[in-house]
Amino acid sequence: MADGVLFEFLHMEMVSHVFKDQQSTNGEMNNKDRAVCTSVLEGMGFRVGQGLIERFTRDSPSFKDELDIMKFICKDFWTQVFRRQVDNLRTNHQGTYVLQDNKFVLLTQLSSGKQYLDDAPKYLAYSCGVIRGALSSLGLDSVVTAEVSLMPSCKFQVVIQKL
Amino acid sequence: MLMFCCCLLQNSELFTLTYGALVTQLCKDYENDEEVNKQLDKMGYNIGVRLIEDFLARSSVGRCQDFRETADVIAKVAFKMYLGITPSVTNWSPAGDEFSLILENNPLVDFVELPDNHSTLIYSNLLCGVLRGALEMVQMAVDVRFAQDTLRGDNVTEIRMKFIKRIEENLPAGDDQEERKMVFY
Numbered sequence: 258m259a260d261g262v263l264f265e266f267l268h269m270e271m272v273s274h275v276f277k278d279q280q281s282t283n284g285e286m287n288n289k290d291r292a293v294c295t296s297v298l299e300g301m302g303f304r305v306g307q308g309l310i311e312r313f314t315r316d317s318p319s320f321k322d323e324l325d326i327m328k329f330i331c332k333d334f335w336t337q338v339f340r341r342q343v344d345n346l347r348t349n350h351q352g353t354y355v356l357q358d359n360k361f362v363l364l365t366q367l368s369s370g371k372q373y374l375d376d377a378p379k380y381l382a383y384s385c386g387v388i389r390g391a392l393s394s395l396g397l398d399s400v401v402t403a404e405v406s407l408m409p410s411c412k413f414q415v416v417i418q419k420l
Numbered sequence: 421m422l423m424f425c426c427c428l429l430q431n432s433e434l435f436t437l438t439y440g441a442l443v444t445q446l447c448k449d450y451e452n453d454e455e456v457n458k459q460l461d462k463m464g465y466n467i468g469v470r471l472i473e474d475f476l477a478r479s480s481v482g483r484c485q486d487f488r489e490t491a492d493v494i495a496k497v498a499f500k501m502y503l504g505i506t507p508s509v510t511n512w513s514p515a516g517d518e519f520s521l522i523l524e525n526n527p528l529v530d531f532v533e534l535p536d537n538h539s540t541l542i543y544s545n546l547l548c549g550v551l552r553g554a555l556e557m558v559q560m561a562v563d564v565r566f567a568q569d570t571l572r573g574d575n576v577t578e579i580r581m582k583f584i585k586r587i588e589e590n591l592p593a594g595d596d597q598e599e600r601k602m603v604f605y
Contacts, residue, residue, distance in 0.1 A: 259435035259527060260502045262474055266467045267435065267546075271442055274463055278449065301441040308437045338434055 261340055261362075268363055272298065272379050295382040302386020309338065309387070310394035323417060326395050327354050334391060339363075339384075352417040357410065364409035377405040381413075388413060436530055443543060453540040460542070464549020465556075472554040475501070483558075487583050488512075490560070491519050494551070494581075503527050507579070523577040526570060534571050543571050551581065559587045 275297050279290045313334070320326045331343035335358070345357040363380050367373045381403040389401040398418040405411040442463075446456045475481075479497050484490040491509045500506050505527060511520040528544045542548075548564040555562050561584040568578035 259504065261435075262471075263502050264435045264438060266471055266474075267438055267442070270463050270467050271438075273466070274459070297445065301438075301445055304444075305434070305437045305441050309433060312433055 265363065265366060268383060269366065269380075271301075271383070276379060295378065298379075298382035299386035299389070302383040302388075303390035303393070304386075306387035306390020306392075307394045308390075309334075310391045313337065320395070323352070323397065324348070326392070326397060327356075327415070329395075330388065330391065331356055338387065352419065354415040354417075356413040356415065358413070359410040361409050361411045364405065364411060367408065369408045373408060374405060377408065377411070378403070381405070381411060385413065388415065392417075433530075436528055439528055439546070440532060443541075447538065447541070453538055453542075457540075457542045457545045460545035461549040461552075464546035464551075465553035466549075467546070468550035468553025468555075469557050471502075471550060472557040475554065487516060487519075490555070491521075491581070495521055498554075511580075513582075518580065518582040520567065521579040521581065523579070526577045529571050529577075532571065539572070542566050542569065544569070544577070547579065551579075556587065559589060561585050561587050 275294045276286070279294050280286050320329065327346065327348070331346050335341065335343050335356075339358065339362045341358070341360065341362070343356045344359045345355075347355045347357075361381075361384075363384060364377060367377070367380065385401040385403050389399055392399045392401075392415070398420065400416045400418065401413060403411055403413045443456070443460070446459050447453075450456050450459065475498055479501065481493050481497055484493060495507050495509050499521075505523060505525065507521040507523045509519055510522055512518070526544060528547070532543065534541060534543065544566065548566065551564045552562055563582040563584055565580055566578070567580040568574035568576055570577050
């Protein structure tokens with residue numbers, strides 16, 4: 258049973274590696290490079306999110322609606338993956354949800370100073386993918402983005418795609 | 421109690437699944453297994469040099485008197501703390517500078533199968549880098565490699581560790597230390 262800290266260290270190193278790798282090919286990092294990096298991390302998270310749900314919900318009852326699924330994500334899923342519950346869930350009841358975590362586990366290692374706000378998105382891409390992957394395995398197609406205005410608090414925005 | 425165990429299990433899966441995704445990505449990015457092995461080792465090293473601080477802060481282990489004690493601490497304290505397993509320490513060299521860690525099961529490889537075209541991939545090579553990096557921070561230069569790997573058909577997973585030399589303590593310049601603290605905390 259791997260200690261949670263191992264995931265945090267691995268995640269930090271993964272982010273560092275993906276960004277360093279992209280930088281060395283192109284010499285310097287522009288917005289397109291940054292987008293490629295976040296996309297790589299997000300893609301990795303997606304597959305992991307799918308895999309996690311396949312293991313979690315083997316014995317769980319099925320969900321009655323979309324909101325039920327989002328509550329599961331905010332409570333059980335968030336607890337198992339990010340080691341606490343989401344602090345605040347808001348929705349417009351039209352498929353958009355905002356999940357606020359005031360002490361996001363992958364941001365707490367970073368300094369709270371303003372200079373790290375710019376870097377914070379790097380450290381959220383993977384988690385956005387994990388959430389998107391989990392929702393996908395639960396039958397929901399989504400777009401997941403995250404923003405930080407005050408470390409280590411962050412908001413994940415989930416927009417469910419209607420087919 | 422049961423819920424607590426469940427939580428630990430899930431954490432393990434997050435780490436092992438993430439690790440699997442990383443290896444998959446590296447295999448896409450690099451042309452051959454040798455290069456992937458090198459990257460895993462490098463990344464492990466970067467993790468190891470920081471993980472040691474976490475380890476020293478959380479365990480009450482003091483300075484080891486010799487390499488035998490180091491081996492015991494690695495197997496019985498570190499592996500237990502981070503991976504929940506206790507490998508056995510065996511196959512000591514006559515000079516006492518080399519030993520093996522035998523892992524009956526390797527949590528990193530649950531549900532993993534190596535595809536045919538990756539026969540030289542050392543899937544868990546991150547571990548070697550972690551051990552090397554962590555020990556370097558406590559003034560020990562070691563060589564760490566996989567001697568046996570269940571993923572490659574062996575019965576057990578065996579990590580071979582060899583003591584190379586003691587590293588002289590180099591006090592970092594004040595500025596470097598500050599910079600390091602800023603990045604990690």
